[in-house]
Amino acid sequence: MADGISYERARRMRKALTPPEARLWRCLKGDKLDGLGFRKQHPIGPYILDFYCAAAKLAVEIDGAGHDNRAAHHIRRTAWLGAKGIHVIRIPALHVRDELDSVLSFISHTARTRL
Template structure:
């Protein structure tokens, strides 16, 4: 059995998360610029954060909020994404999803929706 780390990850998943952090998609890079360094109302976010077998696009630890950006590949993965969301919710996370188009063309609206989730108890 492989050594399990905090959050149930493996060294393989953690290495994959590190690789993804330096190869963000354009939409991820745009949203990360708006979230990093506590720019959104003082909330800390992590980028490409490993949890169990998953890598979360963005994660706010104080609210257990997961923000996922779905590109074209997700059109064919809706069942997988739904199962993944359900598993994360069982673990106590809240998940919200945005399309690449929403982030690239309506960033202010995306940030407002994230703000609303951050304020939810």
């Protein structure tokens, strides 16, 4: 369960998506991707997931340039989420910009294999 600080941070983050997050969200919201329901900036425990499909227990993280030097954090975060049964996929922001159809296929396939 997320704490009150995480909920407040998530609420603020939902209003300030990065351009790649906003582009992907337009394709995910309203169950547009094969009927899969996604939430944006979803708090779980101490973490806020960029996108989360509860049915598949799948977190989709968009990694921009600011994520490059946070490898240790990502390892801890992925391990913590994995212990909760949540699978994390990381997608470079450039792929969302340049290869959106492939990104959507990858997300859909990964989610479907987890259902």
